[in-house]
Amino acid sequence: MLKTPRLASVATLAAVALIGAACAPTDEADSANDKATDTPSAAAECTPDTLELTTDGTLTIGTDKPAYEPWFKDNDPSNGKGYESAVAYAIAEELGFSADEVTWVTVPFNKAVSPGPKDFDFNVNQISITEERRNAVDFSSGYYDVRQTVITNADSAIAGATSIADLADAKLGAQVGTTSYTAIGEQIKPSVDAAVFDTNDQAVQALKNGQIDGIVVDLPTAYYMTAVQLDDGMIVGQLPLPEGEVEQFGAVLDKGSSLTECVTQAVDALRDNGTLDQLVEEWLAQGGAPELS
Structure with missing residues (x-):
C-alpha cells in the first residue's frame, strides 16, 4: 500500500x-x-x-x-x-x-x-x-x-490489502460505464456488489461518508484523488493487466x-x-x- x-x-x-x-x-x-x-x-x-x-x-x-x-x-x-x-x-x-x-x-x-x-x-x-x-x-x-488502481482512506478496512484476495469482502465503487467499473466485476470479483456513480466526485464523497471501502480509477486520477480530494487518502495498489494486455x-x-x-x-x-x-x-x-x- x-x-x-x-x-x-x-x-x-x-x-x-x-x-x-x-x-x-x-x-x-x-x-x-x-x-x-x-x-x-x-x-x-x-x-x-x-x-x-x-x-x-x-x-x-x-x-x-x-x-x-x-x-x-x-x-x-x-x-x-x-x-x-x-x-x-x-x-x-x-x-x-x-x-x-x-x-x-x-x-x-x-x-x-x-x-x-x-x-x-x-x-x-x-x-x-x-x-x-x-x-x-x-x-x-x-x-x-492505463493502469486501474484501488484507492481508499488510511483508516479503511482495506488499507492494508496487498492482494486481490484481500479485497474479497470490500464494497468498491467506480464511475458508471468505465473500465474501472468493469475491473471490479471481472478482476476483483468481490462478494459485495460494486457501487456505481455518475461521476468520480460522487464516488469520492461516498468514500468520505463511509458508504464504500474504496474506489477503482486510473492511476493518475488515483494520485489526484488521494492527494487533493481526500483528507487521508491512500493508494492500495494497481490491478494486474488482464492477460498481459495494455489498456x-x-x-x-x-x-x-x-x-x-x-x-x-x-x-x-x-x-x-x-x-x-x-x-x-x-x-x-x-x-x-x-x-x-
Missing part, C-alpha cells in the same frame, strides 16, 4: 513524471494501437480544407463536465492545461488547426461511447479502447497507457468517421516525436504504486 502525501497544489502534483505508465510505444502497445482502427494504412490527406467537420472551419472536441484533473485544469478544457486538453490541442495542431479554431462541447461519458451520430469531431475523456465499444464508435490509436485511452469518433484515420495519424506522430511523453511529464503525477497480486 502507498500513503500519498497531501499536496499544496495541483501544480505540484502534476510536476512529477508518471512512472510505469509512459506513452512510449512497446510491443504490446503497438499491438493495441494496430487494433485501434480499421482504416487503411495509406496516409490520408488531413488538412482543414479536406476534413469533413461537424462545423466548417472549426475542429469540435468533446469531453465531459466536470472535466477532471489532472486530465484538465480548472474544469476548463479550452485552456490547453491538463494532459488531455494538451493532447487535444496537439492533435489539432497536427491537423492544421490553430487554438482559436478549436471549440469544445460537453458530452457525458456514456453518450460519447453510445451508438448514434455525434456532435463532435473527436472526444477525449479517459475513454479506454475496447472491442465492445468499437462496435458503436471509432477510436484513434491510443494516446495513454489505452483513445480519441472517440463517430462510427465510420472519415476523420478516424487522420486523428490516428496525428496521435501516432505525437507518439513518434516524443510529444506524448513530454505531456505525461508535464501534467501527470508519478509514483511507484504497489501491484496487487
Whole structure:
C-alpha cells in the first residue's frame, strides 16, 4: 500500500513524471494501437480544407463536465492545461488547426461511447479502447497507457490489502460505464456488489461518508484523488493487466468517421516525436504504486 502525501497544489502534483505508465510505444502497445482502427494504412490527406467537420472551419472536441484533473485544469478544457486538453490541442495542431479554431462541447461519458451520430469531431475523456465499444464508435490509436488502481482512506478496512484476495469482502465503487467499473466485476470479483456513480466526485464523497471501502480509477486520477480530494487518502495498489494486455485511452469518433484515420495519424506522430511523453511529464503525477497480486 502507498500513503500519498497531501499536496499544496495541483501544480505540484502534476510536476512529477508518471512512472510505469509512459506513452512510449512497446510491443504490446503497438499491438493495441494496430487494433485501434480499421482504416487503411495509406496516409490520408488531413488538412482543414479536406476534413469533413461537424462545423466548417472549426475542429469540435468533446469531453465531459466536470472535466477532471489532472486530465484538465480548472474544469476548463479550452485552456490547453491538463494532459488531455494538451493532447487535444496537439492533435489539432497536427491537423492544421490553430487554438482559436478549436471549440469544445460537453458530452457525458456514456453518450460519447453510445451508438448514434455525434456532435463532435473527436472526444477525449479517459475513454479506454475496447472491442465492445468499437462496435458503436471509432477510436484513434491510443494516446495513454492505463493502469486501474484501488484507492481508499488510511483508516479503511482495506488499507492494508496487498492482494486481490484481500479485497474479497470490500464494497468498491467506480464511475458508471468505465473500465474501472468493469475491473471490479471481472478482476476483483468481490462478494459485495460494486457501487456505481455518475461521476468520480460522487464516488469520492461516498468514500468520505463511509458508504464504500474504496474506489477503482486510473492511476493518475488515483494520485489526484488521494492527494487533493481526500483528507487521508491512500493508494492500495494497481490491478494486474488482464492477460498481459495494455489498456489505452483513445480519441472517440463517430462510427465510420472519415476523420478516424487522420486523428490516428496525428496521435501516432505525437507518439513518434516524443510529444506524448513530454505531456505525461508535464501534467501527470508519478509514483511507484504497489501491484496487487
